[in-house]
Amino acid sequence: MNAEHPMAGVPAQPGVPKPDPVLVANGLQRSFGGLRAVDVDHLEIPRHTITSLIGPNGAGKTTLFNLFTGFDEADEGDWHLNGGPLAGISAYQVARKGMVRTFQLTKSLARLTVMDNMLVATKDHPGENLWGAITGGWKTTEAANRERAVELLARFGLEHMTDEFAGGLSGGQRKLLEMARALMMEPEVVMLDEPMAGVNPALTQSLLTHITGLRDDGKTVIFVEHDMDVVQEISDWVVVMAQGKIIAEGLPGDIARNRAVIDAYLGQHHGEAAS
Amino acid sequence: MDWSSVLIDGLLATIGPITAAYAVSAIGLNLQFGYAGLLNFGHVAFMLVGAYGMGIAANFGAPLWLGIIIGILAAMALGLLLGIPTLRLRADYLAITTIAAAEAIRLLVRSSWAQPLTNGVFGIQGFAGPFFALNPFPAAELYGFGDFVVTGRKLWVMIVGWTVVALMTLLIARLIHSPWGRVLKAIREDEDATTSLGKNVFAYKLQALMIGGGIAGVAGILLALEQQNVTPDAYLPKITFILYVIVILGGAGTILGPIVGAVVFQFMFFTIDALMVNAQANISWVGDLLTPAAAGQVKLVFVGIGMMLLMIYRPQGILGNREEVLIDER
Structure with missing residues (x-):
C-alpha cells in the first residue's frame, strides 16, 4: 500500500462516513421468513475505489447485492446512488442509472x-x-x-x-465476457458477485488485473468474495458482513487482524480449547 | 395403387390455403416460442379470437376490412390480457394460463349463453362475400395442368394466403434482425442477465406475446375466410400442438422455419392420408386389415413416428443450426 492510499485516515468502524460516497444505504432490512438476511444500519461505498464485501457463507452479501441492484425488494430502508434514491426502482432501471452487476453463476447469453x-x-x-x-x-x-x-x-x-x-466459451472466458458486457453499459458502479468463484489461479490473476483496471478507468467496483488473500491484494476498502449485519470495515491490512472478523470466520470459541 | 393421384392429392393440399394459414400462425408462435422463449400453449385461442372478432363485427354490419382490423386487435388484446398477470412470473405460469384460457374461450363462444353473439356451435357465416367479390378469377374455372388443378375460388384464397405469409415473414425478419429482436433472443437465453443490462424484460415479452397473437389472429381470419365460416370446434387445442410441431420441424428461431415446417408437415400429413385411403381401397390385405375410418387414423401414427425420428436425428429442425441446439445451458 502506498502512502497516498485513497482511504487513508478513514476510521475502521462499521457504518463510518466516507469522504465521497457514491452509494449510501440507511436502515436496509430484508427478512426471509424468520431469518433476517440483511440488516444494515448505515453503509457508504467510496467512489473510484475497489470495495470488497466479505463474510462467511450466509452472511447476506448476495442478498445485499440483490437489494442494491433491484433484483430483490427491501422490507425497509433506503439507498441512494449519487444522492438519487434507488428504493422501489426496478432492476433494469438501476442498470440504466449506472449500477451494473454480474452474477455469481455466470450468465452468458x-x-x-x-x-x-x-x-x-x-x-x-x-x-x-x-x-x-x-x-x-x-x-x-x-x-x-x-x-x-x-x-x-x-x-x-x-x-x-x-x-x-x-x-x-470456456468458464473463464465467460467471466471475462460478462465483465466486458457490463462495461458496455458505461456504468459508474460495477458490482461483481464472486467473480473468482471456480476460476483457476492463472485466470484469477488476469481477472484481478481487469478489476484494478476498472478502478483506474474511474469506475467504482464493489465485489463479493470469500477468499481473504484475493481481497488483500486488490481492495482499497473492505466491508465485512456476518449474519446480515456489517460487523467491521477498514483497510484490507487491518481487517485481517480484526478480532470480530476472525470470530465471524472461524467461530467465537476458536483457540479456547488449546489454551 | 394409384401413385400419381396420391402425390397430386398430397401436393394440392400442401400448397393450399390451409397450409398458408398454418404457416402464418406458426410465424406468430415462432416469434413467441422460438425467439422470446415464451411457452404459449394456447396459440389457437388467438386464431379463434381473430376469426370471431371479424365474424362478430360482420354480424353488426361492419365492413369486412374493419372486421379484419377488429379481429387482429382483439387477438392482440388477448395477448395483453393473458400476459399482464403471467409474464412477470416463471415461464410455466404462462403455459398453464394459456392452455386453460384457450379451452375456456372456445367453450365460452360455443355456449348457449354466448349464442346471441357467436351463434353457439353453429358459428357465424355470411361474412366472406366481400372477400370473394374481389376474386378476379372465375370461381368455377379450373387452373393448373393435367390432374393438378384448383378452382378459381381456391386459387384466389391461395394467392391471398401465401401473400400474407410473405408479408408476415418480412415483418418478422425486419424485427428479428433489429436490436429489438436481439433483446428478445437475449431474454430467451437468460432473463436476469438481460434485466441486468437495462432491459425491461416484461415489456418485451408482452410485446412478443401481443405481436405473435396478432399474427395468429390473421391466421384465424384466413382460415375463416377460406371456410366462409367461424365455428368454435375448428379451434381445438390440438391445433396449438400441430403448430408447435410445425415450428419445431421447420426449426424454431429461424425466419423461414415456420413456412418450411408448415409445408413439410402438411405434405407428410396429406400424402400419408391419401396413401392410406388409396391403399385401403386398392390393396386387398390392407383393405381387410383396416376400415376406411381406421386408415385415416393410421396417418397420425406415421406422423408421430416421423416427429420422433426428427427429434432423434435432427433436433434443430430442418433449418435450425445444429451447433446452436447442442450448446448446453451452463
Missing part, C-alpha cells in the same frame, strides 16, 4: 454470439423499441456500439471469439 452479447448491453438504442426496429434509423448507434464492443473484447482478450456462440 449462450445462443447469442459473443458480439451480440456485447451489443445487447446498451442504453437508449433507438432500434430496441418496436417503432425504431420497424422504421430503421438505428444503424449509426449500432456501428458506434460495435466499435466500442470491438475495443472492449480486445481489452479482455476475447477478440478471436467475436463470432462464436457465447455458450461455446
Whole structure:
C-alpha cells in the first residue's frame, strides 16, 4: 500500500462516513421468513475505489447485492446512488442509472454470439423499441456500439471469439465476457458477485488485473468474495458482513487482524480449547 | 395403387390455403416460442379470437376490412390480457394460463349463453362475400395442368394466403434482425442477465406475446375466410400442438422455419392420408386389415413416428443450426 492510499485516515468502524460516497444505504432490512438476511444500519461505498464485501457463507452479501441492484425488494430502508434514491426502482432501471452487476453463476447469453452479447448491453438504442426496429434509423448507434464492443473484447482478450456462440466459451472466458458486457453499459458502479468463484489461479490473476483496471478507468467496483488473500491484494476498502449485519470495515491490512472478523470466520470459541 | 393421384392429392393440399394459414400462425408462435422463449400453449385461442372478432363485427354490419382490423386487435388484446398477470412470473405460469384460457374461450363462444353473439356451435357465416367479390378469377374455372388443378375460388384464397405469409415473414425478419429482436433472443437465453443490462424484460415479452397473437389472429381470419365460416370446434387445442410441431420441424428461431415446417408437415400429413385411403381401397390385405375410418387414423401414427425420428436425428429442425441446439445451458 502506498502512502497516498485513497482511504487513508478513514476510521475502521462499521457504518463510518466516507469522504465521497457514491452509494449510501440507511436502515436496509430484508427478512426471509424468520431469518433476517440483511440488516444494515448505515453503509457508504467510496467512489473510484475497489470495495470488497466479505463474510462467511450466509452472511447476506448476495442478498445485499440483490437489494442494491433491484433484483430483490427491501422490507425497509433506503439507498441512494449519487444522492438519487434507488428504493422501489426496478432492476433494469438501476442498470440504466449506472449500477451494473454480474452474477455469481455466470450468465452468458449462450445462443447469442459473443458480439451480440456485447451489443445487447446498451442504453437508449433507438432500434430496441418496436417503432425504431420497424422504421430503421438505428444503424449509426449500432456501428458506434460495435466499435466500442470491438475495443472492449480486445481489452479482455476475447477478440478471436467475436463470432462464436457465447455458450461455446470456456468458464473463464465467460467471466471475462460478462465483465466486458457490463462495461458496455458505461456504468459508474460495477458490482461483481464472486467473480473468482471456480476460476483457476492463472485466470484469477488476469481477472484481478481487469478489476484494478476498472478502478483506474474511474469506475467504482464493489465485489463479493470469500477468499481473504484475493481481497488483500486488490481492495482499497473492505466491508465485512456476518449474519446480515456489517460487523467491521477498514483497510484490507487491518481487517485481517480484526478480532470480530476472525470470530465471524472461524467461530467465537476458536483457540479456547488449546489454551 | 394409384401413385400419381396420391402425390397430386398430397401436393394440392400442401400448397393450399390451409397450409398458408398454418404457416402464418406458426410465424406468430415462432416469434413467441422460438425467439422470446415464451411457452404459449394456447396459440389457437388467438386464431379463434381473430376469426370471431371479424365474424362478430360482420354480424353488426361492419365492413369486412374493419372486421379484419377488429379481429387482429382483439387477438392482440388477448395477448395483453393473458400476459399482464403471467409474464412477470416463471415461464410455466404462462403455459398453464394459456392452455386453460384457450379451452375456456372456445367453450365460452360455443355456449348457449354466448349464442346471441357467436351463434353457439353453429358459428357465424355470411361474412366472406366481400372477400370473394374481389376474386378476379372465375370461381368455377379450373387452373393448373393435367390432374393438378384448383378452382378459381381456391386459387384466389391461395394467392391471398401465401401473400400474407410473405408479408408476415418480412415483418418478422425486419424485427428479428433489429436490436429489438436481439433483446428478445437475449431474454430467451437468460432473463436476469438481460434485466441486468437495462432491459425491461416484461415489456418485451408482452410485446412478443401481443405481436405473435396478432399474427395468429390473421391466421384465424384466413382460415375463416377460406371456410366462409367461424365455428368454435375448428379451434381445438390440438391445433396449438400441430403448430408447435410445425415450428419445431421447420426449426424454431429461424425466419423461414415456420413456412418450411408448415409445408413439410402438411405434405407428410396429406400424402400419408391419401396413401392410406388409396391403399385401403386398392390393396386387398390392407383393405381387410383396416376400415376406411381406421386408415385415416393410421396417418397420425406415421406422423408421430416421423416427429420422433426428427427429434432423434435432427433436433434443430430442418433449418435450425445444429451447433446452436447442442450448446448446453451452463
